[in-house]
Amino acid sequence: MTEQNSTPVTLTKNPDGPTKTKLKLQERLAAVENPAEPRQRIQIWSLKREKKKKKKRKKKGEMHSFGYRFNALLTFAVTILALMCAIASLSDNLNIPSPSAEIQIVNINWFQKHRQGNDEVSLTMNISADLQSLFTWNTKQVFVFVAAEYETTKNSLNQISLWDAIIQAREDARFWIHTSNKYRFVDQGIYLRGKEFNLTLHWHVMRKTGKMSADKIVMSGYRFPEEYR
Amino acid sequence: MDWQGQKLAEQLMQIMLLVSGVVACATSYILGSFQMMVLIYAGGVVLTTLITVPNWPFFNRHALKWLDPSEAEKHPKPQQSVSSKKKPAKK
Numbered sequence: 001m002t003e004q005n006s007t008p009v010t011l012t013k014n015p016d017g018p019t020k021t022k023l024k025l026q027e028r029l030a031a032v033e034n035p036a037e038p039r040q041r042i043q044i045w046s047l048k049r050e051k052k053k054k055k056k057r058k059k060k061g062e063m064h065s066f067g068y069r070f071n072a073l074l075t076f077a078v079t080i081l082a083l084m085c086a087i088a089s090l091s092d093n094l095n096i097p098s099p100s101a102e103i104q105i106v107n108i109n110w111f112q113k114h115r116q117g118n119d120e121v122s123l124t125m126n127i128s129a130d131l132q133s134l135f136t137w138n139t140k141q142v143f144v145f146v147a148a149e150y151e152t153t154k155n156s157l158n159q160i161s162l163w164d165a166i167i168q169a170r171e172d173a174r175f176w177i178h179t180s181n182k183y184r185f186v187d188q189g190i191y192l193r194g195k196e197f198n199l200t201l202h203w204h205v206m207r208k209t210g211k212m213s214a215d216k217i218v219m220s221g222y223r224f225p226e227e228y229r
Numbered sequence: 230m231d232w233q234g235q236k237l238a239e240q241l242m243q244i245m246l247l248v249s250g251v252v253a254c255a256t257s258y259i260l261g262s263f264q265m266m267v268l269i270y271a272g273g274v275v276l277t278t279l280i281t282v283p284n285w286p287f288f289n290r291h292a293l294k295w296l297d298p299s300e301a302e303k304h305p306k307p308q309q310s311v312s313s314k315k316k317p318a319k320k
Contacts, residue, residue, distance in 0.1 A: 069282050073242050077274045080250040084266065087254055137261040208263050 088138045089210025095136045101129035101201040101217045103146065109180060111192070111229050119192035121185045121224065127163065127201075128176040134205055135170040142167045143204040149218075150197035154189050162199075194226045234288030242281040249273020 109122040127146060134142055145164035152158060162181040167173050202216040230238065249270055257266035 066282060066284070069238060069242070070278070072239070073246070073274075073278060073282060076243060076246055077277075080246050081270065084250050084254055084270065088258075088263065088266070091258060137258060137263050137266075 085209040092136055092138050097133040099131045099133055103127050103199045103219055119187040119190050124180045126178050131173040132170055135173055138207050140206045140208045145202050147200050148197050149200050150195055152191040160185055192224045196223050230284050230288045231291045233291040238281045238288055242277055245277040
């Protein structure tokens with residue numbers, strides 16, 4: 001900056017001095033003689049700046065830049081993650097479960113006919129089951145429920161859920177429970193007296209990745225009492 | 230990053246991700262833990278990111294040598310547009 005200021009100083013040195021064109025000529029001559037003349041310096045400086053700018057532009061526009069590589073990496077990573085999930089869900093086919101279950105009816109608490117004309121029964125059951133073999137590394141949780149299933153003249157299949165639970169860990173999958181029916185056992189009609197019925201343990205396996213699957217164990221040979229009590 | 234560096238980075242990225250995926254799958258299947266798989270794979274992805282995304286010096290070992298401008302002027306670019314209307318046959 002100090003050198004730039006020096007030009008007007010030379011102007012003031014000879015006040016009756018040269019006209020504009022003459023001054024330009026002088027300046028040019030001076031520039032040729034003395035390369036450190038301010039104008040040239042400015043030119044050199046601006047050239048350097050342009051070069052820097054070019055460098056920056058080159059970095060930004062580089063094909064294999066930071067963002068490009070990061071994008072490629074993310075895309076590939078997600079693809080492989082999807083593949084891994086597919087493998088995980090396929091690996092469940094290698095597991096052949098062997099669940100077991102047993103339900104005892106300890107007591108028929110009461111057995112009545114509603115005023116509207118529907119039978120309702122209350123039971124106490126012992127449910128014991130071992131569903132540990134359903135659990136693999138890809139199992140999130142297992143939903144189990146006990147349903148009473150029987151046939152009447154009105155409906156070819158009656159299915160009434162009596163009890164259910166959600167099992168979230170392999171350790172809890174082997175259980176024994178003494179319970180009365182959690183949900184009301186009401187028939188559509190008055191067909192329950194002396195009726196034979198099945199108790200079925202259903203389960204739905206929910207996986208971390210993959211399709212939900214369901215299966216059941218049917219236990220037969222249960223019978224309602226002949227009379228209301 | 231030079232040409233060979235780009236190739237190296239891409240190959241490194243693919244191989245490292247594949248290996249970490251396989252390792253994650255295998256170990257967690259043996260240990261029976263899905264969470265383990267996700268954690269191992271996440272670790273692999275972060276490691277791969279740190280190795281292949283920044284412009285490390287070992288990606289810049291084969292710098293391209295450009296011709297000097299004076300050398301380039303001796304062999305000027307051939308002018309095509311004047312000679313032919315038809316496109317030159319490409320192989």
